[in-house]
Amino acid sequence: MKVIKFGGSSLASATQLKKVYKIVVDDPKRKFVVVSAPGKRFAEDVKVTDLLIDCGAKHLLGETATELEQAVLTRYASIADELGLGHEVMERIERDFKELISSDKTNPDRYMDRIKASGEDNNAKLIAAFFRSQGTEAHYVNPQDAGLFVTDEPGSAQVLPESYENLYRLQDRDGIVVFPGFFGYTKDGEISTFSRSGSDITGAIVANGVKAEVYENFTDVDAVYAVNPAIVHKPKEIIELTYREMRELSYAGFSVFHDEALVPAFQAGIPVQIKNTNRPELPGTRVIHRREATNGPVVGIASDGGFCSIYITKYLMNREIGFGRRVLEILEGAGLTYEHMPSGIDDLTIILRENQMDCHTEDTLLDCLKNELSSDEVVIEHKIALVMVVGEAMKHNVGITARAAKALSDAKINIEMINQGSSEVSIMFGVKEESEKKAVRALYNEFFN
Amino acid sequence: MKVIKFGGSSLASATQLKKVYKIVVDDPKRKFVVVSAPGKRFAEDVKVTDLLIDCGAKHLLGETATELEQAVLTRYASIADELGLGHEVMERIERDFKELISSDKTNPDRYMDRIKASGEDNNAKLIAAFFRSQGTEAHYVNPQDAGLFVTDEPGSAQVLPESYENLYRLQDRDGIVVFPGFFGYTKDGEISTFSRSGSDITGAIVANGVKAEVYENFTDVDAVYAVNPAIVHKPKEIIELTYREMRELSYAGFSVFHDEALVPAFQAGIPVQIKNTNRPELPGTRVIHRREATNGPVVGIASDGGFCSIYITKYLMNREIGFGRRVLEILEGAGLTYEHMPSGIDDLTIILRENQMDCHTEDTLLDCLKNELSSDEVVIEHKIALVMVVGEAMKHNVGITARAAKALSDAKINIEMINQGSSEVSIMFGVKEESEKKAVRALYNEFFN
Known part of the structure; x- marks a missing residue:
């Protein structure tokens, strides 16, 4: 049935x-x-x-x-x-x-x-x-x-x-x-x-x-596209992708449909077939649990703007037990959810959606992060876009990161942040919003053209 | 004086x-x-x-x-x-x-x-x-x-x-x-x-x-070297580096001296000159607050083994307010300090030093992370090395990441993790310990030869 x-x-x-x-x-x-x-x-x-x-x-x-x-x-x-x-x-x-x-x-x-x-x-x-x-x-x-x-x-x-x-x-x-x-x-x-x-x-x-x-x-629509058609003209269609790939793509602005809507089907292991009512003869896109066949390590490229980053530096931070936890408590106290928190030795960055912040929240937050944590410096940067390169097969594919970073570099786009390694399904690049479309095009050309 | x-x-x-x-x-x-x-x-x-x-x-x-x-x-x-x-x-x-x-x-x-x-x-x-x-x-x-x-x-x-x-x-x-x-x-x-x-x-x-x-x-020693001489024969000497660069290098195993020993001098803004008693006529290495001149964007490459990673995945994790904070509380409760915590949408990875863990701690920790947080999956991976590419000038230098990732890719080294963006001073690559030396050599060749 x-x-x-x-x-x-x-x-x-x-x-x-x-x-x-x-x-x-x-x-x-x-x-x-x-x-x-x-x-x-x-x-x-x-x-x-x-x-x-x-x-x-x-x-x-x-x-x-x-x-x-x-x-x-x-x-x-x-x-x-x-x-x-x-x-x-x-x-x-x-x-x-x-x-x-x-x-x-x-x-x-x-x-x-x-x-x-x-x-x-x-x-x-x-x-x-x-x-x-x-x-x-x-x-x-x-x-x-x-x-x-x-x-x-x-x-x-x-x-x-x-x-x-x-x-x-x-x-x-x-x-x-x-x-x-x-x-x-x-x-x-x-x-x-x-x-x-x-x-x-x-x-x-x-x-x-x-x-x-x-x-x-x-x-x-005929299918889920490998990239937003508003950014790249006539992009490739995705024949098959996994739930996780779908979710990573949705996260960064893919709007074919809202990935969380699939949760009840996902939980029951039911595949989802996306098709076009106007062209039902086309295969469409199939969302499944696992896939064997792959048309290359990268299945899609997505991006979303509207992020900001808060950079906190404190000498000897990594010796301070509980520092990261206290940062997250301050965020929770301010009712903010964060997206990512890359950390160095003496510094960490919090990436969060800008729409949660108004001037008042921002001032209060910066004040707490600076004074309650005795930080050396707290800097907020606005208008950050996240660009995701998504594909389950990437994990075992040496060189995808190099190709992606080189494509961005050749397009003269500065990488503000890279997040790779937690998700096995994606590499995330943080760039300035003004470079978002350029970055997406550069990555699409690298992996699909 | x-x-x-x-x-x-x-x-x-x-x-x-x-x-x-x-x-x-x-x-x-x-x-x-x-x-x-x-x-x-x-x-x-x-x-x-x-x-x-x-x-x-x-x-x-x-x-x-x-x-x-x-x-x-x-x-x-x-x-x-x-x-x-x-x-x-x-x-x-x-x-x-x-x-x-x-x-x-x-x-x-x-x-x-x-x-x-x-x-x-x-x-x-x-x-x-x-x-x-x-x-x-x-x-x-x-x-x-x-x-x-x-x-x-x-x-x-x-x-x-x-x-x-x-x-x-x-x-x-x-x-x-x-x-x-x-x-x-x-x-x-x-x-x-x-x-x-x-x-x-x-x-x-x-x-x-x-x-x-x-x-x-x-x-x-004549100077601080750009890379561990035990890995690369006769490496370049560093004429000048900042405290932060020194600290990033020390973190990943540079042992010329223990960076925290410098804190009292650092706090007073006093430069540190490292010289060789046996060859005092050589310029040695100067550690300073800021530097203008630079001999390239990368000042040194360091690495250290003995890390492990704990990968936690849970569907819809990023909607769960307080998830990251609870992970850190569990770590604190187990008396463990973590080094990095890259996070995706539905997953996060904790990098920590392996020497803190014994079998008992590991079992308890995995159990807590899985059950208290109702995680879908918790996987621990041992024998991870962190390789750091360090240099203050990297931040404004488009393409360093691409060059580094390409060098690793050309050497057929799989990147388990990248951490870039928090520290403005370094890019960190996680690789398997068995690839550590090869990775360091590949990066040294890319940036210094």
Whole structure:
């Protein structure tokens, strides 16, 4: 059995839904279909979820939102109309939506979560109806009925472990199961949504629950690319990569999807196949636990800006037991998380995301690090980018570091930091943000051209 | 004014003492002479300090040690005799030594410290007498009289801050001050010795106290070499290096002298000149705060074995606030100090000195790291060597890393770890111990040949 999940752009219009139907029925193993809300049909279009958020916000402010409500319903209606579905499904959607809009607003977070979740929920109803209209048995399944229980954290719900056993029973259902992504129910019967990429999370949870042989994730790109296409024109596609490689790439800004969304599938050892709804004949990218074949030691190059570094120096630091631990305690006390902490003999550097820092935090932090630790010098540097060269096969490959460092050197890029050796899967270079793109291009050329 | 310190091999025989005398009187600024105990005259010779340790140990065991005592006294007597010194000085040394041997043994550490310190103390008396015999006013000064006070930690005494003010008054003494290295006095009037390189420490303390313009450290090598001569034949000499470079090199096994011995001079901003007693006309090596001139970005290459690495991996580690801090707490709890802690996204590596670990500590540690932190995997790797490429000018020099990594790659050496970016003064490579020498040679060839 396969779990197949479609993203918003794959479900944005009747044309797209016809492709989706074809894909699903093309393989009888595709029994579990997890769906997003209708996404953008064209670049300037508005996603249904965004319409819903505006709509909910207005109602919470006590305003009317007739136009927004109409816009939401029109999206479903135009799809239903074009697909030639009967009135029944739209009547149900309209009735449910009106009821929802006027529901209890005493807890605004819960109200918003209900409104947001309706985007996926109504789409699942509509898609099930469409499949049936095509002569295929398909049923909308409500997450509460299926037993997808989550913590009571609106907007960042976590799945409860018992859900997997409940979902396992979905196998007994007749026909195709159409399941709305993005949300589950608390034990009190309240809707609670996942964080970003919420439909990806639902797909991974369902895949885990039903013990799927593969979790197919259909989106609007042909594959995961070896490098950001905004930086390198027409980059190579990755046929196969491991979870760890995926995660390292995601960390440094790869956004095909949010790696943590895969955790439930990862835990169950289920491979994830990323494919394009518009070109399902292409192989796409497969994310797996281990891989044998390799198309070179480096699988991809990623980068992300927005880091800063704090450099602390103190003579005889390495003789001072507990120095590193005290530095980390000061960071924790300031509510900051750090990314890396390379250390020398008399110095250490903390790399952290800049968006955690404001002037006040920065001043306080520098003051603590200087005075509480009696440091000789504390220097903060802003606008650092991390560039990652990722590939599981690198570990046993003498010379990858040399090639990478030389490529950067030839491009006249100064390396502020190297982090190699902890992760066996990546080498990380710290460079100034202004050199980020140049660095990525230099490394791509070295390893892929 | 200059403080000039001579090591044991510079003071091992009458021939050596004549060279020393010539060096001292050659520059009227050389007023403060700090001396070690007589060292080896030839490769198989025994240092006076080692004779004294054996001698003290035997007495503590209640045995006699007539031969050892005689050997000690003979060393001084043969020097005194050859230098044509009168009986007076040897009579004093013999009397003092006999008294010392039979002194109170209720505190064995203090007894040993007194015995050990006599090596330097008697040599200072002898050298002062020799200088006077040559017509130069010179006086032995006892550290207690000079106010060199230290903590009550036999074998690892620390200087007390008030000593510097006391020593400042040494300037008022007439003639040349001959000062024994290696020990000071507690406030209770007990002798307490410094750790290894104790005479270097005394020299640095005196230099700080008298505000010397330079601390000249005479030894038996022409200079600090750019690499260990046991690994590379006839390596380049370093004309000038900074304290920080010196310290980075010392850390990785450079043993010209123990960098921490320089701390008192470093704190007072006093340059250290390393010279060869046997070839004083050579420029030697100057250790300074900052340097302008540079003979290339890399000043030296050092290496040291005996490290191990502990690799910890846990999925989503970087989201876990306090993970690094808890790792360091576990290490502290086990009484272990770590050297470096490179971290990836889901993993971190701890580099520590292997000699801290026995099987029991290792098992306990691995167990704690695995279970208390719920890590996915904890792997320890032994026999790691760290190879350091050191030079202050590297920071602004694009391409040093590339050259270093390429040199290692060309020599088919796998880089287990790179640590660059915290220290602005060095790049550190972790390699297997079996590749250590090969790595050092490859890097030396790259940067110096």
